[in-house]
Amino acid sequence: MKYKSRILDALDVETFLLARDEGEAKGIMEGLLVELGFADHDIVFLEQVGCGVRVRARAYVHRPGVSYGWLAGGEQ
Amino acid sequence: MMAAERKKILLVPLDPVHDVGLKLIRRALKEAGHDTLLLPPGLEPNEVVSKLLEQNGVDFVLVSRTIGYRVGELLAEFVDLVEACGVRERVILVVGGMAVRPELAAELGFDAGFGSGTTPEEVVAYVEGRPFVAGKERGTGKKKVDLTAGYSYAYRNREIEKQLDLITQEILTWVGNKTSPAVERARLAFSALRGEIEPGEFREKYLGYCDDLVRDYYNHRRLPNRTRLLDREELDALERHQHWEGISTAVREGLPRPAIFIQYGTGCPIMDIMHIKTCEAWGADGVVHFDPSWGARTEGLLAGYLAHSEDGTVITLENLRLLKEYLWPGTLWQVRAHRGLNTPETVVLAGEVGADLTKINMVYASLGAGMDPARMTVDGVEAIRWAVHYGLSFDVVTNEELCGVPAYKAFAGMLIVAHLARKMGGRPILQPLFCRSPEVMIYGQMKDNYIDYNAAKILALQGIIDAPLWPGAPIGFLTHTEDRVQSAVTTALHACLARSLGVEAISIASSDEAYAGGPIVAASRIDTLRGTYEGFRFFGSAGIEPTSRAQEWAQELVAGITRVLKDVASSGSFVQALYRGLLGSPEDGAYPGRVGRGTLLRKEPGEDV
Numbered sequence: 105m106k107y108k109s110r111i112l113d114a115l116d117v118e119t120f121l122l123a124r125d126e127g128e129a130k131g132i133m134e135g136l137l138v139e140l141g142f143a144d145h146d147i148v149f150l151e152q153v154g155c156g157v158r159v160r161a162r163a164y165v166h167r168p169g170v171s172y173g174w175l176a177g178g179e180q
Numbered sequence: 181m182m183a184a185e186r187k188k189i190l191l192v193p194l195d196p197v198h199d200v201g202l203k204l205i206r207r208a209l210k211e212a213g214h215d216t217l218l219l220p221p222g223l224e225p226n227e228v229v230s231k232l233l234e235q236n237g238v239d240f241v242l243v244s245r246t247i248g249y250r251v252g253e254l255l256a257e258f259v260d261l262v263e264a265c266g267v268r269e270r271v272i273l274v275v276g277g278m279a280v281r282p283e284l285a286a287e288l289g290f291d292a293g294f295g296s297g298t299t300p301e302e303v304v305a306y307v308e309g310r311p312f313v314a315g316k317e318r319g320t321g322k323k324k325v326d327l328t329a330g331y332s333y334a335y336r337n338r339e340i341e342k343q344l345d346l347i348t349q350e351i352l353t354w355v356g357n358k359t360s361p362a363v364e365r366a367r368l369a370f371s372a373l374r375g376e377i378e379p380g381e382f383r384e385k386y387l388g389y390c391d392d393l394v395r396d397y398y399n400h401r402r403l404p405n406r407t408r409l410l411d412r413e414e415l416d417a418l419e420r421h422q423h424w425e426g427i428s429t430a431v432r433e434g435l436p437r438p439a440i441f442i443q444y445g446t447g448c449p450i451m452d453i454m455h456i457k458t459c460e461a462w463g464a465d466g467v468v469h470f471d472p473s474w475g476a477r478t479e480g481l482l483a484g485y486l487a488h489s490e491d492g493t494v495i496t497l498e499n500l501r502l503l504k505e506y507l508w509p510g511t512l513w514q515v516r517a518h519r520g521l522n523t524p525e526t527v528v529l530a531g532e533v534g535a536d537l538t539k540i541n542m543v544y545a546s547l548g549a550g551m552d553p554a555r556m557t558v559d560g561v562e563a564i565r566w567a568v569h570y571g572l573s574f575d576v577v578t579n580e581e582l583c584g585v586p587a588y589k590a591f592a593g594m595l596i597v598a599h600l601a602r603k604m605g606g607r608p609i610l611q612p613l614f615c616r617s618p619e620v621m622i623y624g625q626m627k628d629n630y631i632d633y634n635a636a637k638i639l640a641l642q643g644i645i646d647a648p649l650w651p652g653a654p655i656g657f658l659t660h661t662e663d664r665v666q667s668a669v670t671t672a673l674h675a676c677l678a679r680s681l682g683v684e685a686i687s688i689a690s691s692d693e694a695y696a697g698g699p700i701v702a703a704s705r706i707d708t709l710r711g712t713y714e715g716f717r718f719f720g721s722a723g724i725e726p727t728s729r730a731q732e733w734a735q736e737l738v739a740g741i742t743r744v745l746k747d748v749a750s751s752g753s754f755v756q757a758l759y760r761g762l763l764g765s766p767e768d769g770a771y772p773g774r775v776g777r778g779t780l781l782r783k784e785p786g787e788d789v
Contacts, residue, residue, distance in 0.1 A: 112454055114701045146697045149662040160664065168446035168699050169408065169487040175417045175450065 109173025111165040115142070118160040126150040129157035137163050184308035187214045187239040192228050193221040194245045194258065201276065202244045208300030214307065225258040229265055240307055241271050243290075246278040252288060259289035274306070324510045324536070325439055325465070327648050327684045328573045328607040337644045337738065343745035344599035351600055351754045355561045359781050361389035361479050363562045366524035369481075370566075373497075373532050390480030397482050404474070407494060410450065410485040415502075418450055431463035431713045435721075438678055439512060439685040440712065443654065445470025446699055447488035449499045453506045458702045462709040466512030466536075468653075468687060469503070471495045476520025476549070477775050481529070491699070495526055500533040512536045517563055518577060519549035521776050524562040531570025537609075538567055538574040540601075543593030546758050547770035548580035553758035555776035564601050573607035575650050582657070584618040584769025587637055588740025593763040595741065596754065598647065609684065612637045614651030614674060616658040618769065625733065630659065631677055635726040636733035638681040643738060651678050654689035664691035664704060668711035676715040680724040688712060 117137065123129040130147050137145040142163030149160040166172045191206055193199035199221045206216045219231055232238060243258065245251055255275060262268050275285050276294035285293020292306060305311065335341035365386060372382040387395050396402040403409070431440050442459045444452045444467055456467050472492030475481075485502060486494045493499060500515065507513055514537035517526035523540065530538050542560030546553040567574050576597045578590035591612065598608040614634050620626045625633040634651075641649060656674035660667040668691045678686045691707035692700040748757040757763060764770030 112458070112702050113451065113699070114703075116701070116703060148692075148695050148697065149664070151663065158663075160662075162698065162701070164698060166451075167489070168448040168451040169489045171414075172450065175414065175421055 108165050109176070112174065113164070113166050113168075115163045115165060116148070116160055117163070120156050120158050122156045123152075126152050126157055129159050133159050133161040137161055184212070184310070187307050188235070188237050189214055189216050189240045189242060189307065190232060190235060190238050191216055191218040192223070192241060192243045193219065194223070194225070194228065194243050194254065195277075196222050198246075199244065202242065205242065205276075205300045205303050208304050209307065212304045212308070214304075225254065225261050228258065229261045232262070232267065232271070233265060238271055241273050242303070243273070243275045244277050245275065246280075248279075252284075255288045255290070263289075274303075276303070324512055325436070326573075327439060327512075327537070327609055327650065331648050332646045333602050334646050335644065336646065337742075340595065340644055340738075340742055340745060341599075343742070343749045344595060346749040347596050347745065347754055348600040348603050350752065351557065351561065351596075352603070354753070354755065355558050357783050358558045359783050360555055360558050360562075360776070360779055361781075362521055362524050362559045364781075365389045365480060365522070366528045366562065366566060369525050369528050370532075373528075386480070391478050393478050394480035394482060403486075404482070406489045407482075407486050408489075410448075410487055414450065415485060418453070430465055431709055432465070432679075432716060435716075437685070438650075438675075438683050439465035440675070440709070441466040441468050441512070441514065441650075441652075441685060441687040442690070442705055442709070443468040443470050443687060445472075445492045447472075447490055447493055449485065449487065449493055449502050452493055452503060455700075455702050455705060456503070456507065456511075459705050459709060460508045460511055462706050463713055464511070464709060466514060466685070467507070468514045468539075469493065469495070469500075469516060471516070476522065479521050479779075481522055481525060495522070495529065497529055497533070500529055500535075504533050504535075514539060514575075517574075519545040519551065521551075521555075521559075523556070523559045524566055527563045527566040527570070527572065531566060531572055535572060538563075538572050539577055539611075540564055540567065540574045541576045541578070541594065541597050543590075543597060543758065543763055544577055544580045546773055547585065547593075547764040548583045550773035550775045552774055552777035552779075553772050554755050555779055556773075557755050557758075558780055559776075560597070561600070561604075564597075564604050564606050567601075568605045573609060574601070575609040575611040575652075576601075577611040577653055578613050579653065580764050580770055581613040581617045581619060583764070584622075585764035586619045586740070586768065587612070587617070588737050589744050589762075589764050589768065591637075591641065591737065592741045592744035592748070595644070595745070596748070596763075598645075609648045609650045610641055610645075611650045611652050612641060613653070613657070614638075614655045614678060614686070616656075621658075629727075630674070631724060632726050632730040633733055634674070634677060635681060635730040636737060638678075638683060639730060639734035640737035640741070642682075643734065644741070648684040650685040650687070651683055652687035654687045654693065656689065657693070660689060660691075660693040662695045664707050667691040667693055668707040671708040672711035672715035675712040676719050677724050679716065680719065 121129045144164040146162050148162050151158045191202045193202050206218050209216050273290045274292045275290045278296045280293045280295045282293045368386050371377040442464045444455050446452050470492050483496050485498045488494050513535045515530035515535045516539040517523045518539040518541050527538050540563045542556040545551040545556045576594045578594045581590045601608040620633055656670045659670045671688050688708050690700045690704040692704040747762050751757045759772050
């Protein structure tokens with residue numbers, strides 16, 4: 105994905121999922137990130153209230169100390 | 181003052197009612213010395229063109245209108261009319277408003293378009309034909325400030341001053357004939373940096389005072405776990421990288437205080453630089469260097485451009501120089517030295533590289549960071565001596581509160597270190613914990629609100645001494661959750677309270693403060709800077725009013741501090757007071773540390789104390 109290299113460190117995906125509980129929401133978000141092509145990811149926040157779950161997931165593109173795409177002159 | 185050529189500008193609210201935006205722009209244009217004429221709202225395009233023709237020598241027509249249903253047709257009709265009247269070549273047509281984009285403006289026949297978020301200064305820059313740089317226009321508040329300026333350090337509480345005099349005199353006498361590996365390394369480093377000692381001799385002597393981890397690195401290039409050297413290609417790429425043009429205004433925008441500090445330490449100095457540049461752009465006044473905890477428990481410092489794959493950026497001369505190179509000149513820079521075996525040497529490096537501030541507190545280091553009290557006292561006094569030598573002011577942090585030490589005991593320790601620093605010619609800054617500490621969780625001082633006890637701490641210290649206060653670290657600690665909205669809000673509220681209490685500086689967390697699953701990201705730093713900005717904007721110069729409990733608790737704190745200082749003074753030994761728990765006991769949750777125990781030396785090297 106040519107745009108990935110312009111992400112300084114990580115991509116956060118934040119949404120409200122219709123899910124039974126936080127466990128299901130976690131599974132959905134992890135599946136979504138894998139589907140989007142992000143292998144290195146984590147769930148930062150989950151909160152179930154009412155009919156669904158507020159969720160924020162994080163996909164690390166450049167962890168500190170790795171080779172940074174933006175430093176190597178990643179695609180514009 | 182008029183620097184650019186005077187322009188004549190017709191301001192046109194091509195809108196049924198709204199002209200506030202144009203009024204703001206008119207004010208900025210007038211202040212810049214330009215001629216302006218603001219038409220009333222609600223005119224039809226043909227009426228506006230008639231007004232334009234009545235005026236001689238109009239250079240610009242600034243039209244304001246929010247894009248919506250059929251508005252595009254209206255604006256295009258206006259441009260067509262201007263052309264039909266034969267004046268299009270003589271005037272520059274500009275449209276601005278919500279949802280206006282430059283490409284849309286061009287499509288409609290305008291020379292330029294400005295959308296929401298445009299500042300009047302941007303429009304003035306456009307009219308004057310010069311590029312707009314946010315920092316240059318708005319960054320006047322982003323000047324480096326001296327956090328200790330204007331403070332007399334005079335005591336308002338004579339009893340406390342008297343006890344502090346007794347305690348600090350005893351400390352200075354006690355350390356008189358003692359030295360430590362860290363003290364010796366600091367002196368060697370100072371000589372080496374001045375070329376007063378041959379590199380070979382320096383290395384031999386220096387490594388004689390280091391742990392195996394550091395010796396292995398120098399002798400065998402064996403790197404500690406999870407560290408790597410940055411290569412030349414990466415450093416060259418950093419030099420070519422130019423993504424940090426433009427410095428915005430400070431979060432505190434034009435007001436003298438509080439200066440806002442963020443804490444960086446991603447592990448990699450290159451990533452740190454990007455985080456620092458991001459925070460500078462979003463309004464931070466200062467940055468604090470965080471190093472890995474293992475660095476504080478290792479005798480000796482490493483060298484080279486080192487990246488570390490876990491929290492904390494390794495302190496080396498090269499890493500610090502690299503970071504300094506990329507700091508905005510107006511940014512305050514603190515290199516912490518407070519809690520480990522390299523305290524004096526870290527101050528030497530910080531001073532040599534050009535840091536503005538450091539952090540020293542042997543009480544916290546002894547009771548909350550695992551250091552042996554005797555060793556830390558010798559190192560702490562030496563660190564203060566170096567800080568004075570380099571003109572570095574430093575904060576005296578009270579994070580032993582996070583172990584459970586009650587505020588009055590932690591403050592007694594903080595005041596001892598600050599008084600010692602004053603005796604030695606230093607400029608200490610008091611750093612009370614400004615958060616939901618274990619003490620308040622147990623005793624319930626924040627059951628009703630988070631204002632009163634934090635306010636009480638500030639009021640107590642202000643009642644004791646005229647010294648700068650820098651609550652931290654970070655403010656609101658233990659009130660944050662992984663919810664970034666909640667986290668940014670609680671930081672902003674604590675920041676507004678701190679500002680209302682008139683403190684000199686604050687350290688704020690990112691909205692990742694409570695997230696332990698990975699490194700802090702830049703966007704989370706922006707969350708809290710933005711939130712704090714919004715809080716400051718909301719309160720302006722208005723204050724937050726604590727309840728009467730704040731004063732009552734402040735008095736209790738002062739009484740407790742006085743009691744502890746009397747106990748320490750009458751014990752006759754500051755170091756023994758630390759071991760005995762007078763400034764924080766195992767019952768409180770504080771244990772005298774063991775790191776560095778038995779390593780003190782007499783001033784004549786080689787002779788154990």
